[in-house]
Amino acid sequence: ALAVKADNASLREAADAAGVVLLAVRPEARWEQVATLAHAALDEPPDTDPPDGGDLFSLAQTTALLTGGGVSIEDTANRMLAYSRTSGADETDELRRLSILGRQGPEEYMARLRDWGVLHRLRTTTDVVAVEERPDLGIRRRLAVGVHAGGRPLGTIWVQEGRQPFAERAEEVLLGAARVAALHLVRRRTRLPAEATLNREIVAGLLTGAIAARTAAAQLGLDAARPVVVVGYAIPPPVPDESAQELARTEFANLVSVYAAARHSHAQVASLDGRLYVVLSAPPAESVVLTWAREIAAAAHAHLGVAVRGAVGDPAPRLSRAG
DSSP: OEEESOOOHHHHHHHHHHTOOEEEOOTTSOHHHHHHHHHHHHHSOOOSSOOTTOOHHHHHHHHHHHHTEEEEEEETTOBEEEEOOOSOGGGOOHHHHHHHHHTBOOHHHHHHHHHTTHHHHHHHOOSEEEEOOBGGGTBOOEEEEEEEETTEEEEEEEEEEOSSOOOTTHHHHHHHHHHHHHHHHHHHHHOOOHHHHHHHHHHHHHHHTSSOHHHHHHHHTOOTTSOEEEEEEEOOOSSSOHHHHHHHHHHHHHHHHHHHHHHOTTOEEEEETTEEEEEEESOOOHHHHHHHHHHHHHHHHHHHOOOOEEEEOOOBSSGGGOO
């Protein structure tokens, strides 16, 4: 592909003849911004497991339709993750235009929002925050809401007013959008590398009997003839908040993975039916495994603030009896 700021018929014809995709870039865009945008698009993995409602761009567009404004979704570093389409250039103010071009809120504007206390309120509350119009700064009226999971800030949704006022129930819509966005942002933050995801799927298949022990052993580098012990954990849901619960499970899974790998070189971890399982091939004495299991539960309470229930299964003589 070729990105150009000059667009004319002869250039398009030459590109078509050469089989090259031609990208038109707005004259005011800086090339480093264009490069950043291209790299972000190429480097960002697809959202393979989005919650109901589609991806973040779909969420932004839906929220824009329901609020009557231009929507953008940012992470906690004010990096642009998604934004809605606008019907014309006069619908977009300077702050939104620069944020989309640079894929991040301009520091000059972010500093003012910080001074006004807007960013602090978005990080510390789940309330909808109004930012009044400032024509002298090129800022139109805005509504914003922080995206949170388990009391932790994950990002922000901004809605900029266009030529028409916001819809009557815009604030209510924005609160709903923040709850949906929380699931997206939790899954973006906790997405595992492909190999780790595959290993966990293999272990889950081993425990359910969907994958043969010999196949699992070959994939995971285990000896199918060695004895195994399975340790299981459950995290009681603290609140009826799906995004907070998913974040707690993922963080606990990461804690268990690190702790188990430090104590046992062949420990394998998998999630299954809302529970977390650790498979230990050629395990140490039962008393040692019990001590490890208690230490993991204590670490989860101390570092993550979650109370887990655990159980240690009877030793199985070989991997095929682990399920």
